[in-house]
Amino acid sequence: GAVVSQHPSWVICKSGTSVKIECRSLDFQATTMFWYRQFPKQSLMLMATSNEGSKATYEQGVEKDKFLINHASLTLSTLTVTSAHPEDSSFYICSARDLLRGETDTQYFGPGTRLTVL
Amino acid sequence: GQNIDQPTEMTATEGAIVQINCTYQTSGFNGLFWYQQHAGEAPTFLSYNVLDGLEEKGRFSSFLSRSKGYSYLLLKELQMKDSASYLCAVVDSNYQLIWGAGTKLIIKP
Numbered sequence A: 001g002a003v004v005s006q007h008p009s010w011v012i013c014k015s016g017t018s019v020k021i022e023c024r025s026l027d028f029q030a031t032t033m034f035w036y037r038q039f040p041k042q043s044l045m046l047m048a049t050s051n052e053g054s055k056a057t058y059e060q061g062v063e064k065d066k067f068l069i070n071h072a073s074l075t076l077s078t079l080t081v082t083s084a085h086p087e088d089s090s091f092y093i094c095s096a097r098d099l100l101r102g103e104t105d106t107q108y109f110g111p112g113t114r115l116t117v118l
Numbered sequence B: 001g002q003n004i005d006q007p008t009e010m011t012a013t014e015g016a017i018v019q020i021n022c023t024y025q026t027s028g029f030n031g032l033f034w035y036q037q038h039a040g041e042a043p044t045f046l047s048y049n050v051l052d053g054l055e056e057k058g059r060f061s062s063f064l065s066r067s068k069g070y071s072y073l074l075l076k077e078l079q080m081k082d083s084a085s086y087l088c089a090v091v092d093s094n095y096q097l098i099w100g101a102g103t104k105l106i107i108k109p
Helices: none
Strands: A004-007 A010-013 A019-025 A032-038 A044-051 A067-073 A076-081 A090-097 A113-117 B003-005 B009-013 B018-025 B032-037 B044-049 B053-057 B060-065 B070-075 B084-091 B097-099 B103-108
Touching: A004 A090, A010 A019, A019 A032, A019 A090, A019 A113, A032 A067, A032 A076, A044 A067, A076 A090, B003 B084, B003 B097, B009 B018, B018 B032, B018 B084, B018 B103, B032 B060, B032 B070, B044 B053, B044 B060, B044 B070, B070 B084
Parallel strands: A010 A113, B009 B103
Antiparallel strands: A004 A019, A019 A076, A032 A044, A032 A090, A067 A076, A090 A113, B003 B018, B018 B070, B032 B044, B032 B084, B053 B060, B060 B070, B084 B097, B084 B103
16 A cells, blocks of 8 residues: 555656646545655755645745645645756655554655656 | 565664665666655665665665665664664666655664
C-alpha cells in the first residue's frame, strides 16, 4: 500500500509555456501533499505544502504565482509551472501523507517528474 | 514489479554503530540514494552510489552491491541527533526514483 504516482515522468517544453504535473495517491487518501525540487546529488528542496481543500503554503523564495499548486481532492495534487524557463529545468518530486493512518511523520514519495525547458 | 525493502524501525544506543539495509528489485539501475529525514523536515542528501563498493563520508558510509541488489548505510559513533528516518531510493532505467518506505532510527542514551 501507500503508492504515490506522478504524471508525466518526463516533459520537455519550450520556454514560456506552462507545464502541469500530477501527483496521485493510489491507495490512500492524502490529507497533505508536498512538492519538492531535487538538484543533482543534493537534498530535496521543499517548495510547498498543500492540504486538501485549502491554499498551499509556499516556502520562502518560491514564487506562488509561478508554481501553482492545486489540491482539489484527497488523491490528487497538481503543480503547474507557468511560463517555464530553462532555469526551471529540474526533477520535481511529490510526497503524500495520510494523517488518517496516524503516521504523522511518514511521507510516501512519488517517482518524480523530469522537466526540461528548452 | 519494482520493490525496495528496508526495515521499518531500528533502535540503537548513543555512541554505537548501526547498519541500515536496503534491498531492491527494479527495472534497471542507475544509482541509489540515501536520504535522512527528520520529522517535519525535507529529506537531506546523504549519499549516492552507482558503482559497487563502500563510500565513506565522515561518520556515515554507504555500500552497494549491484549483483545482489543490496545496499546499506552505516552510521558510526551514533548521536542523539541521528534519530530520524532514513530513506533508500533507487534510480531505475527510466531515471525515476523508486523509494523505500524508510527506516525510523531511534537512538537511546
